[in-house]
Amino acid sequence: MRTALRLIRIMLPVWPVMLAAAGFGWLTIAANIGLMATSALLIATAALHPSVAELSVAIVGVRFFGVSRAIFRYLERYIAHDATFKLLGRIRSWFFTRLEPLAPARLQAWQSGELFSAIVGDVETLKDFYLRVLAPPLIAVLILLGMVVFLQQFSSGLALLLAGAFVFAGILMPLLVRCLNRGSGAELVAVRAELNAYLADTVNGIAELAAFDRKESQLAGIGRIQERLTALQGKVAAVSALTEASGNLTMNSALWWTLCITIPLVHSGQVAGVYLPVLALAVQSSFEAVLVLPMAVHHLAESLAAARRLFAIADTAPAVRPPAAAACLPASSGLIVRNVSFEYDAWGQVLHDVSFDLPPGKRLAIVGPSGAGKSTIVHLLLRFWEYDSGRITLGGTDYRTLPPEEIRSVFNVVSQQTHIFNASIRDNILIARPSAGEEELKAAVQGAALTAFIAALPQGLDTAVGHNGQALSGGQRQRIAIARALLKAAPVVLLDEPTTGLDAVTEKQIMATLAGLGRDRATLLITHRLTGLETMDEILVLEAGRVAERGRFSELIAGKGLFYRLYNLQ
Incomplete structure (x- = not known):
């Protein structure tokens, strides 16, 4: 009834x-x-x-x-x-x-x-x-x-x-x-x-x-x-x-x-x-x-x-409920994560007392073995899940007082699983900002190194890419994701295993493009590949959900700890 x-x-x-x-x-x-x-x-x-x-x-x-x-x-x-x-x-x-x-x-x-x-x-x-x-x-x-x-x-x-x-x-x-x-x-x-x-x-x-x-x-x-x-x-x-x-x-x-x-x-x-x-x-x-x-x-x-x-x-309750009295999004995009712990219902605790700072302009890499909790950090930052304990602030404002949609507007995300819609290349890129003009779109395409590829297509930007981007290679899919991020132009860049499954040449090209994307912005790179991290301001090494080591690339190599062992294995 x-x-x-x-x-x-x-x-x-x-x-x-x-x-x-x-x-x-x-x-x-x-x-x-x-x-x-x-x-x-x-x-x-x-x-x-x-x-x-x-x-x-x-x-x-x-x-x-x-x-x-x-x-x-x-x-x-x-x-x-x-x-x-x-x-x-x-x-x-x-x-x-x-x-x-x-x-x-x-x-x-x-x-x-x-x-x-x-x-x-x-x-x-x-x-x-x-x-x-x-x-x-x-x-x-x-x-x-x-x-x-x-x-x-x-x-x-x-x-x-x-x-x-x-x-x-x-x-x-x-x-x-x-x-x-x-x-x-x-x-x-x-x-x-x-x-x-x-x-x-x-x-x-x-x-x-x-x-x-x-x-x-x-x-x-x-x-x-x-x-x-x-x-x-x-x-x-x-x-x-x-x-x-x-x-x-x-x-x-x-x-x-x-x-x-x-x-x-x-x-x-x-x-x-x-x-x-x-x-x-x-x-x-x-x-x-x-x-x-x-x-x-x-x-x-x-x-x-x-x-x-x-x-x-x-009627299913969302994992993250919007705040009853929402605070205004702060002007500063600096992130502070303090003693954050989290567990999935079925898998137990995956993060234990994780802390780091990500002020504007800083380049931070989080590395570690598979299952160490690296991608979970991205999910928490994007408010897909609610952390169990600890504190996260954005520009000094507590995360839990900000609407999840406004928090996500601060981030550019390039993940290992970029979904490509059954639409044109233009429509797939404009998902990031539908109101963008033609010149802004072209600038994003150029920044993602897609200009030559698109010019060779019979319909250019209006070429359909098929179900889940079946007409595209892995590198082209990632470049579309980068073009989205360039078009959105958010102050914090989250890179979650962006080169997974790509060959070495394409990986280097993508990483070079991503380096340009993160210029003058806070950048968080999640990766299990330990090459090319020399330019990072700080590297966090996770093991079983805990921060096992932290420091610059040279310091971690000199310390001959977990990072050193993982690096030598690669």
Whole structure:
């Protein structure tokens, strides 16, 4: 119930439009009833060979209801679907805004395919809640009330008959569907999401599957999930067929009983003979409003299951909460880290009492074996995770009093895993600062040594790079990341293993470019490569999350400690 109310609250900004759509839905069914009734009246009256004048009202009625039904149906479908699709777009935007603060710390609990399934598949499922769940019961009640008033003019028995048939088809049958499909809606949503996640994972790893000849086993996994999905869909289809048959049986039974009640009334003269087909067809056509209700229960179950999945992700508390009373971003970008400790929930403590200073202009390198906690420091500085103890200040202001978004605006980040979007080179670079002008963009491209590469492309900066930059080499990807950093021009440069996986020549070129990027700015270099660190003002050597050594390159070599041993191993 709470989930349904939450979905209804989301609809409140567009409720007048949705109410108008429901109104047109009611008018559509009412016009259909009117069309069938006046058509029956016209045919029955014409059989008595009256004058054309006596048929004129029925003729006009048939024309009016025939045309109005088409118009009302168009308006109902257009307004309802337009409002619903706009609403789904708003839900997707809202969901993305809730996802962003969760990245990357909290999103590790879900596969990327699961998130994709939620933002696409689960949101798409919600359309049935707004189109097939909310309006039909209201329309059915209004149609029933109108028909009861109409039938009461001829016979109370007819009114009671229709009311009983509507209760059976609109309440008892939906309860039967709920019992037969118990749990199927939620399970169907879950299995569909599992299949989407598995398919996304398969597509992302298709090259590895081909290389290791594991296509058949992966396809078998897809087949197993598909079999479960097909079985569930078959169960739902069987229940749908049963309810459709039961609904038609109820409708035709109501038609038969209408004739049984009305024929004696015609024989006794209480009802004119021309109204016999009118009443029969009016009762039959009114079932259009109630026959959709049994499957509305199934759509409700699916929608609520999809909504619970969405809300479970969206309601996850971020790892870093914004401060209740945010301080202003200081003018100075000097960083001070004092006695900072941190542990991941699943992996235990990874940093122990780490301290360092990074004033403007200083070049600091943090080195150490894999798993020593080097990249974790970058995550803490970017406020992706909350440190457990210690203190970090930016320009003398405590980190925890500053909004995470403003802290990130201070940093230029070039990481070992640069994501390249399926867009043009221009769009990929402008992510750093969309408002940048053409000259600023060209300066960033030149600073990243991309000018010659881009000039050789047929469409230059507007060349598409494919999914995750598949058309680019590792060095070109890193240069795009450097171009982003140059365009952003933030005062602190964070370099997290920026040359991982590159050959020696490309590595030297990238490091030379990065040296220019860090000129006159504070620079923090995270690396396991110990060459080229002679120009660093200070080097921190981490071991098991602790600062084992610190000093300049020459001092650490002379000390013949951990740094010296690691250096000789390389």
